[in-house]
Amino acid sequence: MKKVKQTVPEFVEHLSEMRDAEVGENHEDYAQVIQLAGESLRVLNLHSIDLYNLVFEGNVYVGSLAEVAENNSEVRNEMEIVKNLDFLYEQLRLLKLEGKAYNVLDEFFNLNLGKTL
Numbered sequence: 001m002k003k004v005k006q007t008v009p010e011f012v013e014h015l016s017e018m019r020d021a022e023v024g025e026n027h028e029d030y031a032q033v034i035q036l037a038g039e040s041l042r043v044l045n046l047h048s049i050d051l052y053n054l055v056f057e058g059n060v061y062v063g064s065l066a067e068v069a070e071n072n073s074e075v076r077n078e079m080e081i082v083k084n085l086d087f088l089y090e091q092l093r094l095l096k097l098e099g100k101a102y103n104v105l106d107e108f109f110n111l112n113l114g115k116t117l
Contacts, residue, residue, distance in 0.1 A: 011036065084112055 091104045106117045
């Protein structure tokens with residue numbers, strides 16, 4: 001990796017002058033941008049909501065974040081909805097023969113969507 005020729009503020013200003021999605025694998029600043037992004041995210045002490053509101057919103061497409069969560073099993077398994085779906089699955093398996101599945105489904109949709117059946 002080549003040495004940074006600019007201070008961090010100068011490099012950030014350099015980035016702000018670029019077009020969206022200008023830095024690809026073949027761009028001379030690619031490795032530096034990846035390193036800066038990674039190290040910045042590592043040291044930031046932000047709650048996930050603040051991370052989205054202050055860093056990602058307006059800079060990262062929402063669909064891209066959703067795609068990361070959907071296509072990365074480690075991230076996907078940490079999503080609250082996936083945990084709730086796993087819990088629902090286990091509850092429905094237990095209640096399948098008792099005919100009480102409706103109550104579990106109603107509670108699930110109320111909790112996750114704010115809607116009752």
